Amino acid sequence: MYVHKYLLDTYLPEFPTQITKVVKMDESLAIFCSDTIFYPQGGGQPCDLGILVIDGNTHQVYHSETTEMGIAHLVKLDPSLLTSVGKPCIQRIDIERRLTNAKLHTAGHLLSNIIEMLDSNLVPSKGHHYPDASYIELIENEKTNDVLSVEIINDKIDEIVNKSSRYIQSLTLNLNEAQSIRPLLSQLIPQQTQCRMIVIDGFKPLPCGGTHIGKTSELKGLKVTRIKRKKDRIKVNYLIDGVNKWNL
Ligand SMILES: [Zn+2]
Structure with missing residues (x-):
């Protein structure tokens, strides 16, 4: 059974990972990473919010959810992210939430x-x-x-x-x-x-x-x-x- 990072440590606020896929959805992008500390909504528990830091730029994650492609981190559309597959990405969740x-x-x-x-x-x-x-x-x-x-x-x-x-x-x-x-x-x-x-x-x-x-x-x-x-x-x-x- 594969265990996502968010299940291993509830108290971990930040995690370096890598972008594996970017999917355009209207005015948003769904960013997929090799693993995640973002809890996707489900089971009566709300999703985590936070930021992704890519190329030194901060992108707000306004929703995270499980999809057929994996766990999607939804951010506002930014054309520069369309070519970011393979790049490092720092995930940071709102730890208080x-x-x-x-x-x-x-x-x-x-x-x-x-x-x-x-x-x-x-x-x-x-x-x-x-x-x-x-x-x-x-x-x-x-x-x-x-x-x-x-x-x-x-x-x-x-x-x-x-x-x-x-x-x-x-x-x-x-x-x-x-x-x-x-x-x-x-x-x-x-x-x-x-x-x-x-x-x-x-x-x-x-x-x-x-x-x-x-x-x-x-x-x-x-x-x-x-x-x-x-x-x-x-x-x-x-x-x-x-x-x-x-x-x-
Ligand atoms: Zn539980």
């Missing part, structure tokens, strides 16, 4: 883990980790007594974030192993032979291709604000004090 995204995203994992620990009939199904609108959703296998409350979850967060921090790591499993641990979520990820899983110490791993922080103590200020039930689904809104907007 990256860490905001990684914290909100990792918080979604921690909440999923806490909630399924409190009620094993609830299975994590999806998440949306944008500032001011972060939530996760879980599906209920069978109707149970409603043991969840904002207070109970926030008490558990307090224990794991403020009192007894846990490490967060990635591990690689083969698809069969991932499917046996997470039958529902394993259907939603690329069906490759190997699968990247994220594990918070003491909890069940979740398949994920996003960026994560290294330990739960970095989530200070995390709290659940609302729990809403609808049929067999439960939606949990949350925020992290002081980490609820991008400084654009």
Whole structure:
């Protein structure tokens, strides 16, 4: 399984690489590089923004996304870039935005883990980790007594974030192993032979291709604000004090 640079180090702000392809798209250019520290939008996590430095000139990356050709860094059309294939390129991401995204995203994992620990009939199904609108959703296998409350979850967060921090790591499993641990979520990820899983110490791993922080103590200020039930689904809104907007 090929692992992009952005998955190897969440905290890496700058990376020297090489341009492999340039594609013109109306008033923009899609720049492709031999590797990238830019997280492309997906999985409920926003993309990274930043700059590319090519021939000493700075180009703003206003969007990054996965395409059939690889991960595209979109910049404003500049004719001089059309002949830049093979040139060195320094990538620099907006690290503050990256860490905001990684914290909100990792918080979604921690909440999923806490909630399924409190009620094993609830299975994590999806998440949306944008500032001011972060939530996760879980599906209920069978109707149970409603043991969840904002207070109970926030008490558990307090224990794991403020009192007894846990490490967060990635591990690689083969698809069969991932499917046996997470039958529902394993259907939603690329069906490759190997699968990247994220594990918070003491909890069940979740398949994920996003960026994560290294330990739960970095989530200070995390709290659940609302729990809403609808049929067999439960939606949990949350925020992290002081980490609820991008400084654009
Ligand atoms: Zn993740």
